[in-house]
Every structure is written in structure tokens, then in C-alpha cells.
Amino acid sequence: xxxxxxxxxxxxxxxxxxxxxxxxxxxxxxxxxxxxxxxxxxxxxxxxxxxxxxxxxxxxxxxxxxxxxxxxxxxxxxxxxxxxxxxxxxxxxxxxxxxxxxxxxxxxxxxxxxxxxxxxxxxxxxxxxxxxxxxxxxxxxxxxxxxxxxxxxxxxxxxxxxxxxxxxxxxxxxxxxxxxxxxxxxxxxxxxxxxxxxxxxxxxxxxxxxxxxxxxxxxxxxxxxxxxxxxxxxxxxxxxxxxxxxxxxxxxxxxxxxxxxxxxxxxxxxxxxxxxxxxxxxxxxxxxxxxxxxxxxxxxxxxxxxxxxxxxxxxxxxxxxxxxxxxxxxxxxxxxxxxxxxxxxxxxxxxxxxxxxxxxxxxxxxxxxxxxxxxxxxxxxxxxxxxxxxxxxxxxxxxxxxxxxxxxxxxx
Numbered sequence: 001x002x003x004x005x006x007x008x009x010x011x012x013x014x015x016x017x018x019x020x021x022x023x024x025x026x027x028x029x030x031x032x033x034x035x036x037x038x039x040x041x042x043x044x045x046x047x048x049x050x051x052x053x054x055x056x057x058x059x060x061x062x063x064x065x066x067x068x069x070x071x072x073x074x075x076x077x078x079x080x081x082x083x084x085x086x087x088x089x090x091x092x093x094x095x096x097x098x099x100x101x102x103x104x105x106x107x108x109x110x111x112x113x114x115x116x117x118x119x120x121x122x123x124x125x126x127x128x129x130x131x132x133x134x135x136x137x138x139x140x141x142x143x144x145x146x147x148x149x150x151x152x153x154x155x156x157x158x159x160x161x162x163x164x165x166x167x168x169x170x171x172x173x174x175x176x177x178x179x180x181x182x183x184x185x186x187x188x189x190x191x192x193x194x195x196x197x198x199x200x201x202x203x204x205x206x207x208x209x210x211x212x213x214x215x216x217x218x219x220x221x222x223x224x225x226x227x228x229x230x231x232x233x234x235x236x237x238x239x240x241x242x243x244x245x246x247x248x249x250x251x252x253x254x255x256x257x258x259x260x261x262x263x264x265x266x267x268x269x270x271x272x273x274x275x276x277x278x279x280x281x282x283x284x285x286x287x288x289x290x291x292x293x294x295x296x297x298x299x300x301x302x303x304x305x306x307x308x309x310x311x312x313x314x315x316x317x318x319x320x321x322x323x324x325x326x327x328x329x330x331x332x333x334x335x336x337x338x339x340x341x342x343x344x345x346x347x348x349x350x351x352x353x354x355x356x357x358x359x360x361x362x363x364x365x366x367x368x369x370x371x372x373x374x375x376x377x378x379x380x381x382x383x384x385x386x387x388x389x390x391x392x393x394x395x396x397x398x399x400x401x402x403x404x405x406x407x408x409x410x411x412x
Contacts, residue, residue: 004315026288027320031328033281034385038332039339041274041381042373046340048267049377050370052260056229058194059256062201064125065229066236066251067096068243069221073210077219081121084224089235091227092124095219097209102168103149103202105157112153114167114202116209116220125225128190128203134161135188140205146187152199154189161186169212182212221247278385281328282392285321289396293317296400310401317397318390325389329382337378343371 074080074095081093097116102109119137123129129137132148139146147165149157159165162185169180184204191198210217226235232253240249253260339346347369351357358369 026284026291027324030281030284030288030389031324031331033284034278034325034328034389035331035335037274037277037281038329038382038385039336040277041271042333042336042378043339043343043371044270044274045267045377045381046336046371046373047343047369048263048270049374050343050372052263052267053372054370055194055259055263056252056256058192059196060229060252061127061131061192061194062190062197063252064094064096064223065226065232066224066239066249067221068224068239068247068249070247072246073215073218074221075218077222080222084222084239087235087238089226089228089231090224092225093222094118094121094125095206095221096223097206097213097215097220099167099169099209099213101170103153103157104166104168105159105163108157110153110156111200112167112202113200114147114204114209116204116206116213118206125223131190131192132188133191137188137203139187140203142205142207144187144205145182145184145208146204147184148188148190148203149186150198150201151189151191152195153202154186156199159186161189167212171214180212182208275384275388278388282388285324285389285392286396289317289321289393290399292320293396293400314397314401317400318393321393321396322386322390325386325392328389329386332385333378333382337373340371340373343369 068080068084077095081095084090084093095118099114099116101112101114103112103114104110117128117137117140119140122137128148133151135148137148140148147167149159149165154160157165165184165186167182167184169182171178171180190203206219207217210219213220224235226232229252232251236249236251236253243249347358
């Protein structure tokens with residue numbers, strides 16, 4: 001017999017199966033419940049972390065992290081480029097012009113957000129060249145009236161490389177809307193994997209867009225890319241408050257606040273919902289330990305008559321509950337990490353086996369299941385699960401400590 005005595009007896013009760021088949025089954029069910037709860041939380045939160053990162057990456061793939069613009073245009077955008085490039089955390093700065101208009105090809109008409117870019121500078125702030133499936137950004141030359149369309153936008157218009165499209169731009173003049181028309185030749189098609197970009201965004205040369213918008217060759221503003229898009233709050237604090245009255249600031253966190261707030265709320269709710277699995281396992285721990293207490297009343301009474309204090313009796317059952325919680329959390333961590341790190345293998349197997357698509361492209365931004373393990377989740381989730389399992393042992397332990405030897409042994 002090793003010391004302390006509470007560990008010896010507690011582990012012995014946990015291993016014993018004599019006359020307690022139901023109790024042993026409930027102990028195993030409790031352990032598996034804790035394990036499944038921990039594994040489910042790690043897997044689901046890793047998938048949601050991956051979806052958040054993938055969505056953010058794709059949303060920003062063809063757009064900048066922040067913009068500084070003027071209604072009258074920026075003739076000196078290169079001075080802004082020099083100034084902002086020297087700011088810590090800024091990866092690149094490039095000029096841009098944004099036009100909201102309508103694209104037409106034959107009888108097809110689609111709304112579009114047309115961005116005027118400088119082909120030589122755009123690579124500093126976006127990955128548009130990487131997502132081109134046809135053509136090249138270098139083909140957007142001043143005066144060439146060439147355009148690069150999103151793949152879905154090109155499909156809606158029914159055009160391909162070399163076809164002609166017309167751009168209708170509404171302009172307000174003398175209190176009246178007087179549209180301007182311009183013909184463009186499709187020079188390329190890109191596919192970023194985000195419906196909002198692929199179905200609504202197009203690119204033209206900066207000077208062509210500037211003339212259409214009435215800025216006479218000037219840029220509307222400068223687009224900024226950061227080394228870390230999550231550092232946007234610090235960049236906003238350092239730049240937005242110091243801008244002149246005629247300038248306006250925006251960034252991806254403000255533009256897509258609703259989307260990422262919804263993702264954050266979903267992650268919080270998933271944590272709460274999946275913790276109920278652990279809570280159910282905790283109830284099983286309470287039930288199994290109470291049955292052990294009832295079954296072992298005579299043993300407890302004998303230990304008490306030999307001088308074992310009530311608090312040490314309570315520790316015997318705390319050891320049992322702690323071991324169930326510990327083994328369950330360890331198994332849950334192992335299972336959760338195994339699934340989270342191999343989600344790219346598991347999901348295709350499930351889809352091919354059961355013949356269904358988990359994330360169809362016409363519904364979701366991201367069509368594959370990404371996974372991103374955050375070690376804070378791997379530590380915090382098992383810690384909370386183990387704490388819940390430990391708390392579940394308090395009532396049975398207290399009942400065990402309160403067993404009166406005289407009453408338990410009165411018929412023996």
C-alpha cells in the first residue's frame with residue numbers, strides 16, 4: 001500500500017468492478033463524455049478559427065487593409081506613399097480610384113465596383129496577380145481601356161478575354177445625373193474565392209478610372225497594406241485622428257465589422273453549447289460516485305472506526321472524480337488535435353463516403369474546411385472541463401464524509 005492512503009483507496013475503487021457493473025459503466029460513460037466534449041470544442045473552435053482567418057485572407061486578397069482618400073483627389077499620392085511606407089508595420093502603399101457603375105455586355109447588365117489601379121504599384125497592397133486565371137495586370141496600360149473582371153462577373157456578363165464590355169458611370173452635374181459611358185476590352189479574369197469579389201469587382205488602369213470619375217488623372221486615395229492585418233487598431237489610432245478635414249479613413253475592420261462580429265458571436269455560442277456535453281458528463285460523475293458512496297458505506301464506516309478523518313474520506317472520492325476528469329481531458333485533447341490537424345483528410349472522406357457537400361460554394365465564402373489550432377483553446381478548454389469534473393465530485397465526497405459509522409454498521 002502506498003501513501004497517501006486516499007489515492008490508494010480511490011484508485012482501487014475506480015478499478016474495482018466487483019458487483020458494480022452499472023457503476024463502472026457510468027464511470028466510463030462519464031470519462032467518454034468529458035473526452036468527447038473536450039474534443040468537440042477543440043475541433044469546432046479550430047475550424048471556426050480557420051474559417052475566420054480564411055475569410056479574412058480572401059476578403060483582403062484583392063483589397064487593401066486600410067485606405068486614406070479625398071473627394072477631390074490626391075495629386076501628391078507619392079508623398080503619402082513615402083510618408084506611410086516609413087510607418088512601422090506598413091508593408092506597402094499604392095494609389096487607387098473607386099468607381100461604382102454598371103457593366104454591360106449585349107443584353108446583360110451587372111452592377112460592379114471598378115477599381116482603378118497602378119499596375120506597377122498594386123502588388124504592394126493586393127494579391128490580384130496571384131488570383132488571375134487569364135491575363136496579367138501589366139496589360140492595364142493608360143489609355144488602353146482594358147479591364148480585368150471577376151470570374152463570376154464575367155460569367156454573368158457572358159464575356160471572356162478579348163470581348164468588349166461597356167461601363168456606365170453615373171455623374172452628378174448641375175443637379176442632374178448625367179451618365180458617362182466607356183468601352184473596355186476584357187484583358188483578364190481573376191478568381192479570389194470570395195463571392196463578393198468574384199461577382200462584383202473589376203480592375204482598370206488608374207488614369208482611365210480617374211478620367212471617368214472626373215479627377216483628371218489624380219488618384220482618389222492611397223491603399224495601405226500592413227504586415228499584420230490584425231494590427232489595424234493600432235494603425236487606425238496613429239493615423240485616423242491626424243488626418244485633415246478633407247480626408248477620410250476606412251479599413252477592413254470597419255468595412256466588415258458585422259461579418260467578423262457574427263463569427264465572434266458564433267464562436268462564443270459554440271463554446272457555451274458544447275460545454276453542455278461536459279456538463280452532462282459531470283452529472284454522470286455525480287451519479288456514479290453517489291452509487292459508489294452507497295455501495296461502500298460499510299467500507300467507509302470501517303475506515304472511520306479505524307480513525308480516518310472525514311476530510312480524508314472525502315478525498316478518496318475526490319481522487320476518483322479527478323482521475324475521471326483528467327483521463328477524459330487527456331483523451332479529448334488527443335482526439336481533438338488529431339482531428340483538427342487532419343481535417344483536410346477527414347472532411348473529403350466524409351463527403352465521398354456519404355455523398356454530400358459540407359460547404360457548397362453557392363452558400364459559403366469558403367468551400368473547403370480549414371483548421372487553425374489556437375493553443376489558448378487547447379489549454380483553456382481542458383482546464384475548464386477538468387474543473388467542472390472536479391466540482392462534480394464535491395457533493396458525493398461530502399456525503400461520503402458524512403457517513404455515520406454506527407448507522408452504517410448497525411445491522412452487522
